[in-house]
Amino acid sequence: MNLSRLSRMLMLFSLLALTACGFHMRGTADLAFKTLYIQGGNLTIKKDLIRSLKVNGVTVVDDPQKAELFLELIRERRQQNILSLSGGGLVREYELVYFVDFRLRSPDSEVWGPVQKIEGRRDYSYDDSQLLAKQFEQDRLYEDMRVDAIREIMRLLVAQKPKKL
Numbered sequence: 001m002n003l004s005r006l007s008r009m010l011m012l013f014s015l016l017a018l019t020a021c022g023f024h025m026r027g028t029a030d031l032a033f034k035t036l037y038i039q040g041g042n043l044t045i046k047k048d049l050i051r052s053l054k055v056n057g058v059t060v061v062d063d064p065q066k067a068e069l070f071l072e073l074i075r076e077r078r079q080q081n082i083l084s085l086s087g088g089g090l091v092r093e094y095e096l097v098y099f100v101d102f103r104l105r106s107p108d109s110e111v112w113g114p115v116q117k118i119e120g121r122r123d124y125s126y127d128d129s130q131l132l133a134k135q136f137e138q139d140r141l142y143e144d145m146r147v148d149a150i151r152e153i154m155r156l157l158v159a160q161k162p163k164k165l
Contacts, residue, residue: 030158031056031057031058031157031158031160032158032160032161033058033068033069033160034057034058034059034068035058035059035060035061035066035067035068035069036053036058036059036060036061036067036068036069036070036071037060037061037062037063037064037066037067037069037070037071038050038060038071038072038073039064039070039071039072039073040071040072040073040074040102041073043073043075043076043100044076044146045073045076045100045146045149045150046073048146048147048150049073049150049153052150052154053154056154064107065107067107068106068107069104069105069106069107069157069160070104070105070106070107071102071103071104071157072102072103072104072105072112073100073101073102074101074102074103074115075099075100075101076098076099076100076101077098077099078096078097078098078099078142079096079097079098079099080094080095080096080097080138081094081095081096081097082094082095083095083123090128091126092125092126092127093123093124093125093126094123094124094126094138095121095122095123096121096122096123096124096138096141096142096145097119097120097121098119098120098121098142098145098146098149099117099118099119100117100118100149100153101115101116101117101118102115102116102118102153103115103116104116104156104157104160116156118149118152118153120144120145120146120148120149121145122141122144122145124137124138124141
């Protein structure tokens, strides 16, 4: 068997294995609405959420009268907990926690749905001698948790079936 034929067979086998396991590229979300009004303050998650909604074909409107669904971003919070200390009492490990609270309602209702909470957690080791690197790592972990929270909000929005205007 020559090398080119073997490489083609391996490629074909790899493609078959990928399709058999259910792998598929992440596409856009299948949202049942095209306009959304976001109520809430200047939370850091808001800008990235708006960008994700636009990519998925949803227009974030400034006028609540034009919205098919309302989203209220209530609170976004960061927390840092000590997980472990060295024998000398120095922090060796932290747990970072990121919280987002929000709720939804349709324009034809005056009642908001229940507050939904998304929480992300990450652990990381800490070393005082690498202060700048550890600060960068901490910021990156919070950013990753915010991206995960946006994905979770998008998954919850896919389940929403608002009435058309």
